Amino acid sequence: MKNREIAALFDEIADILELRGENVFRVNAYRRAAQNIEGLTRAIEDVADEDRLDELPGIGKDLAGKIAEYLESGEIDYLNDLRKETPRVLLDMLRIPGIGPKTAVRLHAELAIDSLEELKQAALDHQIQKLPKMKAKTEENILKGLEFLSRASARTPIGVALPLAQRIVGALAQLGEVDRISIAGSLRRFRETIGDIDILVTSSAPERVIRHFTHLDDAARILAEGSTKGSIVTREKIQADLRVVEEASYGSALNYFTGSKEHNIRLREIAIQEGMKLSEYGVFRAGGGARKKPRAGKKAPKEVRIAGRTEEEVYRVLGLPYIPPELREDSGEIEAALAGTLPALVELKDIRGDLHCHSNFSDGAATLKEIAASGKKKGYSYILITDHSQSLHIAGGLSPERLRKQLGEIDSINATLRGFKLLRGSEVDILPDGSLDMSEELLKRLDVVYIAIHSKFKMDRGAMTKRVVRAMENPYANVLAHPTGRLLGMRDAFDIDMQEVIRAAARTGTAIEINAHPARLDLDAAACRAAAAAGVMIGIGTDTHVLSELDYMIYGLGTARRGWLTAANILNTRTARQLVSLLQRKRRT
């Protein structure tokens, strides 16, 4: 799937055009095209094969040609020419916060700066403040920006950011002065990594709330402390912003600060079409019934706020149903909302059990009894025990004898329980040749068979895909666990053709896991959506090794929701009996 590559190339073209001072709308056309391609749920190669590239939103004849050219030759001539004429340092400088195209061009042209090292030196030598409209502050900001660039670039995993944000919200919510409070930003949209934490409140005493925020135990450094906004760096080195807004604007502000930017742009366009204006302060209609933006020179009529208190209200006056935050990526949710076909996203209350849990038989910490007690306490009706199979020595993989013993123990525990049961499973290794690390005699005795890759990650794409497809063709293989093996920020996904895997899953009746561990979130949301569209069932499992990790379910759920999944798409919204019967259909055919 070359969607991401092509999106990156179009973004690069946009950057270069902007540096050259081209028409901003042309620049935006490339950016929007990039965004749309990246958000596509199918491989752009497939769209090209059907000769339907120009039916994609934001893609016309010209861009369709450039995509086709890239798919054919691996290059875009136009971009090659642009690159030849554009000094590399200009693109490098754009990555520095605070430097945009205008400044980058000036620094290069007027100070002959050819690298980020030279830029740093120029700032340290105070060469920059010799230029008109640049002063000491400019140099200071450039140095800060450079430092940020070298240090940061890494976004924070949601598994770190969400507990921190919830802790801050909890502390602020206790204040008498805080009325409404919510997490906003990419965290509210459940992105797998986030840039900074955004929190929104209404309050009768904004300064006091902001002061409290900037002096929290979690605050390591104060970046700003004004009358409507406070900003800190936490001890985890994550930036957190607090904004205080008016009660009457809370909904529109929450919508605005939740984003995504692309979603917000679409909403504003709809507002304009309907003769309204949307901003973080509300939805406004021009007074006097004027339905068009006033021409330059004419005086604007008085504007009246017609919504803003709640997000629901904002969507309603725009003629849309409420769109859940996880869908707000401009990846089709606006069209679905207009057509009345938004999915009823799966919710936590729909989840009846956990499908991925390790006990102390392998590398987990808890006993089977403890797992059962925790699962029952969470209100689940089952947990699938998925300890490792024999080959995975490093994780205490179970020998056939140990597995038989475990199955016996599960049965006797179940005999003592009411309204809850442990399901007999295993996370069986997929061996390098695609066979399973367990005898048929044992596979037969399991309720649900998870299969997973834990060895030989570095196979080439073709071989890896074949390996996994062969494993899925095994009639006892029920759920493919963490299909790409990625560990966010630590290990890349292994090279595998996910489209092919999804097709094979659909064909063989094998489900695919969303591994809910926040370091994995694998499948990711986009692949999830593609899998569900192909009719593949999705199981959400926490990959629990210590009991507190059973709470990771929310991350898997967030990913599922970002992937447009409903309860019907998810295995563990079924009862244990339905689940097992559904999966074992494969054995009978």
Added chain:
DNA sequence: GCCGTTTTCGGCCCGACTGTTTTCAGTCG
């Protein structure tokens, strides 16, 4: 460069903040 129950030409999202300037350009989200 894209797009059209207003348009095949003339539009294309909104506001705040910053740093530099005395009215605004550039950048950001």
